[in-house]
Amino acid sequence: MNEKTYFTHNLLTWYDPNDRPMPWKGETDPYLIWLSEIILQQTRVEQGLSYFIKFKKNYPTVFELAQAPEDQLMKDWEGLGYYSRARNLHTAAKYIVDELNGIFPNTHEDILKLKGVGTYTAAAIASFAYDLPYAVVDGNVYRVLSRFFGIDTPTDSNEGKKLIAKLAQEVLDEKNPGRFNQAIMDFGATVCKPKGAICKDCQLQDECVAFRDDRVGELPIKIKKIKKKKRFFHYLMIRRGTGYFIRKRVEKDIWKNLYEFPLLETETQMDSKKLLKQEGFSKFFSNQFYGIQKVSDSYVQQLTHRSIHAQFIEIEVENSFDANKMDWMCVEESELRKFAFPKIIDSYLNHKGSTLF
Ligand code: SF4
CATH class of the missing domain: 1.10.340.30 (Hypothetical protein; domain 2)
Structure with a gap:
């Protein structure tokens, strides 16, 4: 044989x-x-x-x-x-x-x-x-x-x-x-x-x-180990009354067609106060009072070529921004679970669990 x-x-x-x-x-x-x-x-x-x-x-x-x-x-x-x-x-x-x-x-x-x-x-x-x-x-x-x-x-x-x-x-x-x-x-x-x-x-x-030949740990041989790119996502969980603002991701990027909270991506980790002054976030509550309720620890999700580091900033606003113009919808807390979110957002919502739902 x-x-x-x-x-x-x-x-x-x-x-x-x-x-x-x-x-x-x-x-x-x-x-x-x-x-x-x-x-x-x-x-x-x-x-x-x-x-x-x-x-x-x-x-x-x-x-x-x-x-x-x-x-x-x-x-x-x-x-x-x-x-x-x-x-x-x-x-x-x-x-x-x-x-x-x-x-x-x-x-x-x-x-x-x-x-x-x-x-x-x-x-x-x-x-x-x-x-x-x-x-x-x-x-x-x-x-x-x-x-x-x-x-x-x-x-x-x-x-x-x-x-x-x-x-x-x-x-x-x-x-x-x-x-x-x-x-x-x-x-x-x-x-x-x-x-x-x-x-x-x-x-x-x-x-x-x-x-x-005692080479079990050595084989198979690979020339390149994947070098992962780090991406830093900051999610703004804007709460108005009992609702949160979400939208569907439509860009050609990871997680297309899943839902998300307002997102700002940065090259490195960034302080939450500085973040809220960035144009990408400040447009949501310009000229109105808002209060930071909570800033989460960093959540990490490993993908094949990237590692995603996410932080969640919860703020409360009194008035609505013009959500429709910006493709955002305000969804009741109790309805949030009907939408498909990326795993990293799901993990955060699960941790919040009893307080949010
Ligand atoms: S487990 Fe794999 S490496 Fe070990 S003896 Fe069997 S075939 Fe060889």
């Missing part, structure tokens, strides 16, 4: 008793497989699970998803992050209904045409739904194959990506591609983990190059 055959055989043997039951496993409806794959992109299984169940219930077929009001969809997606996934899901659902008569595409090439579907997701759907022989390649697969075969080429280089994609295709069990793809991802998530790989109980240990 050569090393590739050994890998495939032992991986599948490991998988037989270790197949974790999940609501989407064994699913053959390509629509539901697609839904689960989009939800699980950049999301931990434990977190994605309840969202998959909710979406399956609220949007059982592509028709309900295509017809869903965007605000409702964003609200259902709230807390899952990477909101472009929800927008792409919506666009693709409309495309399937309008252009394909509601019939989900059944070739790898056509699945790839759906907005938000890349090669990984297309391979997953094609193999799970239609048993087509396409190997999935994600972070788990990069790690498992780099370690087992002792690959030194950086996995974030074009050469490394091509090499691993080719290798993944070579070790794929073509008779049962869906099961193999599920096995390699589960193996990467539970045994050959990024930190703390469980080598001592690993069924692939005898032929694993990284284990033999």
Whole structure:
């Protein structure tokens, strides 16, 4: 048995008793497989699970998803992050209904045409739904194959990506591609983990190059570690009576179509008194009395390429500014929860919890 055959055989043997039951496993409806794959992109299984169940219930077929009001969809997606996934899901659902008569595409090439579907997701759907022989390649697969075969080429280089994609295709069990793809991802998530790989109980240990050469912690190799840009967000929670001013984010930026309080972004942290004098904020209460009620600590949310540092300044005003002119709406405290906010605002509102709601 050569090393590739050994890998495939032992991986599948490991998988037989270790197949974790999940609501989407064994699913053959390509629509539901697609839904689960989009939800699980950049999301931990434990977190994605309840969202998959909710979406399956609220949007059982592509028709309900295509017809869903965007605000409702964003609200259902709230807390899952990477909101472009929800927008792409919506666009693709409309495309399937309008252009394909509601019939989900059944070739790898056509699945790839759906907005938000890349090669990984297309391979997953094609193999799970239609048993087509396409190997999935994600972070788990990069790690498992780099370690087992002792690959030194950086996995974030074009050469490394091509090499691993080719290798993944070579070790794929073509008779049962869906099961193999599920096995390699589960193996990467539970045994050959990024930190703390469980080598001592690993069924692939005898032929694993990284284990033999004591290089498990070193592989896979990456040339660039992502350098995150810091962004400082200052939210002004203007309270008038029992209402707060919010608006929908429409700019081409993170969190498009989610709601927010008046926001001022700065290059560095800034004192709240200075902030309130900035044009971006002072326009909200020019010529009228206002009182600062509270300035929060800094809240941090990590995104892939940025870390967001947010501070919330609560002020009370007596009169309204011309909100309509500025696209703001005053929403009653009790109604705020009906709107989808970015996670960092949600965290603040949850902390305020009992006092605000
Ligand atoms: S022996 Fe360790 S590094 Fe090698 S495949 Fe198994 S878990 Fe991964």
